[in-house]
Amino acid sequence: MTDIGLIGLGVMGKNIALNIANKGYSVSVYNKTSQKTKNFVNNEAKGKDIHAYYDIESFIGSLSKPRKILLMVKAGEPVDNMIKKLLPHLDKGDLIMDGGNTYYPDTTRRINELKETGILYLGMGISGGESGALNGPSLMPGGSREAYDLVEDILLKIAAQTEAGSCCTYIGNGSAGHFVKMLHNGIEYGMMQGIAEVYDILRKVLKLSAKEIGDVFEKWNGGELNSFLMEISYKIMRHMDEETGKPTVEIILDKAGQKGTGKWTVQTALDSGIPAPSLSAAVEGRILSYFKEDRTNLSRKIIKKHVETKYDKEKIIKDLENSLLFSNLILFSQGLWIMAEISKINDFDINISEVLKIWKGGCIIRAKMLDFLREIIDEDKQNANLLNNEKTLKFLMDKLDSVKNITNIAKDFYIPALVHNTALDYFFSMVEENLPANLIQAQRDFFGAHTYMRIDKDGVFHTIWE
Ligand SMILES: NC(=O)c1ccc[n+]([C@@H]2O[C@H](COP(=O)([O-])OP(=O)(O)OC[C@H]3O[C@@H](n4cnc5c(N)ncnc54)[C@H](OP(=O)(O)O)[C@@H]3O)[C@@H](O)[C@H]2O)c1
Incomplete structure (x- = not known):
């Protein structure tokens, strides 16, 4: 037996x-x-x-x-x-x-x-x-x-x-176990896309070779950005294709596959009503990559007016490191918020701190950042939204200028940076008291009599707009 x-x-x-x-x-x-x-x-x-x-x-x-x-x-x-x-x-x-x-x-x-x-x-x-x-x-x-x-x-x-x-x-x-694995993969998509966007900036703005990018990634892996994905990325950058003698990464077609777990994460987020634009952007990044023919044709039809490179290489590398830390934290905060919400709705009774502990080894998203996240979760159990924690906010604020710089540089060079941009916009949305949703409410009320609430008194109101 x-x-x-x-x-x-x-x-x-x-x-x-x-x-x-x-x-x-x-x-x-x-x-x-x-x-x-x-x-x-x-x-x-x-x-x-x-x-x-x-x-x-x-x-x-x-x-x-x-x-x-x-x-x-x-x-x-x-x-x-x-x-x-x-x-x-x-x-x-x-x-x-x-x-x-x-x-x-x-x-x-x-x-x-x-x-x-x-x-x-x-x-x-x-x-x-x-x-x-x-x-x-x-x-x-x-x-x-x-x-x-x-x-x-x-x-x-x-x-x-x-x-x-x-x-x-x-x-x-x-089904708490499979739910948590799905979210793990959703975050994994985001971390991978974030690193890929940084790679794109390093090769197109700083014109670094794959080997040089590998050196940057290896250095980052020795610091706050230490993670399994960072480690395999520097190894990938150094790998040479025997047939062509070129870096293997450069002979791989830029169409990313997927098996559905990232999409399910985004669908779950949408159903739960928890905002997760960066998790979603990572899935969209893979979908966009698939349209190689359209992208190739269109890229030949427009003139990209590049600005002259007047950037400080070391500063950009430091800003990229910070931007990746910023977007990783946002990805985790979006994922963990969904986890808390879905756990509550389904009575899964998930202990998020324990989940972070078992993600520290063996899995694809193992990263040094998990220790920081666990510390925050342990001291602030009631906060499903990690941004409400002072330490999280300070972590993000310390890196904000770098993210702004990187997303601006990406725009100057026509480089898409879906995860970094959405991480920044998510942050801006979360720290903004006055969003323009008042206009959306007015438009909804104008065409559909959907009513709105006022800032100066309780109740539900409707306006005859014309
Ligand atoms: N690969 C990864 O990195 C990874 C990581 C985590 C989780 N997973 C998950 O783990 C599971 C297995 O993945 P894998 O990578 O080992 O897949 P795989 O190499 O493609 O093997 C699939 C297995 O499923 C069996 N199978 C397929 N259709 C079947 C059917 N109708 N009835 C009975 N058996 C059937 C196959 O049997 P035959 O040999 O007879 O075809 C084979 O043993 C999947 O759900 C996958 O998503 C994979």
């Missing part, structure tokens, strides 16, 4: 299985395409406590009770299909975990569908990609506490470890 079963031997599943076995647990594995299972046990898993099964019945028969099964299959229908196949063979108290990038409302639905069967269910976000899965990912399990308790030992051990502890914690009720 084995300790745990894993279904889905793709990039992630194989490495999670190896990780679990490396921590001293026995693992049963099953994959839809049996050849992949054979290859796995005869190669990477050879000599490990990993056992292959080629039909669901014998796979389930190999598991010690209560059975624990981790699904690492493609999100969506494959998860529903696998649950359907497993159910007839499972008993009350057995546990199914979905470790894929599932849209959290799907997890809510599955939990509700399984309620009557007595089968326990966990929706677990996993971050860290291929190497994280093998060496220690950040794990975001959500569902019933009873379900979590069944696998806590294993999860705590296979997760990344930092000086703050294991990068796994019980996230909360229902």
Whole structure:
């Protein structure tokens, strides 16, 4: 009898299985395409406590009770299909975990569908990609506490470890785990776009080579901007394409792909009524990148009147560093505000400080900034909007001139800087007492009799405008 079963031997599943076995647990594995299972046990898993099964019945028969099964299959229908196949063979108290990038409302639905069967269910976000899965990912399990308790030992051990502890914690009720993973990815899109915009300015304004940009990124990575994404970015800048002898980054087509988690984050933000323009801008940046043909044609039709470079290189590099810190903080503040709001609406009961702790290792958005954010959350638990905190405000104000300078330079050079610009406009909106929404209210009342409120007395008013 084995300790745990894993279904889905793709990039992630194989490495999670190896990780679990490396921590001293026995693992049963099953994959839809049996050849992949054979290859796995005869190669990477050879000599490990990993056992292959080629039909669901014998796979389930190999598991010690209560059975624990981790699904690492493609999100969506494959998860529903696998649950359907497993159910007839499972008993009350057995546990199914979905470790894929599932849209959290799907997890809510599955939990509700399984309620009557007595089968326990966990929706677990996993971050860290291929190497994280093998060496220690950040794990975001959500569902019933009873379900979590069944696998806590294993999860705590296979997760990344930092000086703050294991990068796994019980996230909360229902689909809280998949919700938090979705938000993680939304913030990830933003951080990636922010770095890409800085890269664009460094190459187009300062005319730095990829190698020189790598040097700048490496230096930043040694300071406040330390993060996994900064680290891989400097390594990317130095990588050379063997075929052409050029930096690899320069031969990659500028069309960014996406799998939907960023879009879901923005959709969730819009539904919750929490402003998240920078998270949204990052998704829009990828969508815009896709229109290569239009962009190429249009770029040849307009004359870009560049201003003469009269900038101080060192100052720009310092301002870019500050602008990235500013936009990263805004991205996190937008994401964490959505987290607080959705947690309240859905009774997820998410402990945001704990989430920040498990994001410190293993995951794609691990960054030094998380310590600062955690300090703020811990001292200011009531503030869903981090900008209400004095330390946050000071952090942003200290960098404001740099962000203004960078966004102005970007404009001078016709360089789009969606995340940096929206971060600045978000900040300006948040610190502005008088927005022009009074005119919008007047327009709405003019054409639709939608009424408005006044600043000088209570009540709802309508004007006959002409
Ligand atoms: N890659 C990452 O960095 C990463 C990070 C975090 C989370 N995730 C999530 O983890 C999950 C697995 O990702 P992956 O990168 O390992 O994917 P992958 O390499 O594409 O593997 C997909 C797995 O799903 C199985 N599968 C597909 N359709 C199926 C079906 N109808 N029924 C049963 N099994 C089916 C495949 O089986 P066959 O071999 O038979 O086709 C394969 O084992 C996804 O939800 C993904 O979004 C990925």
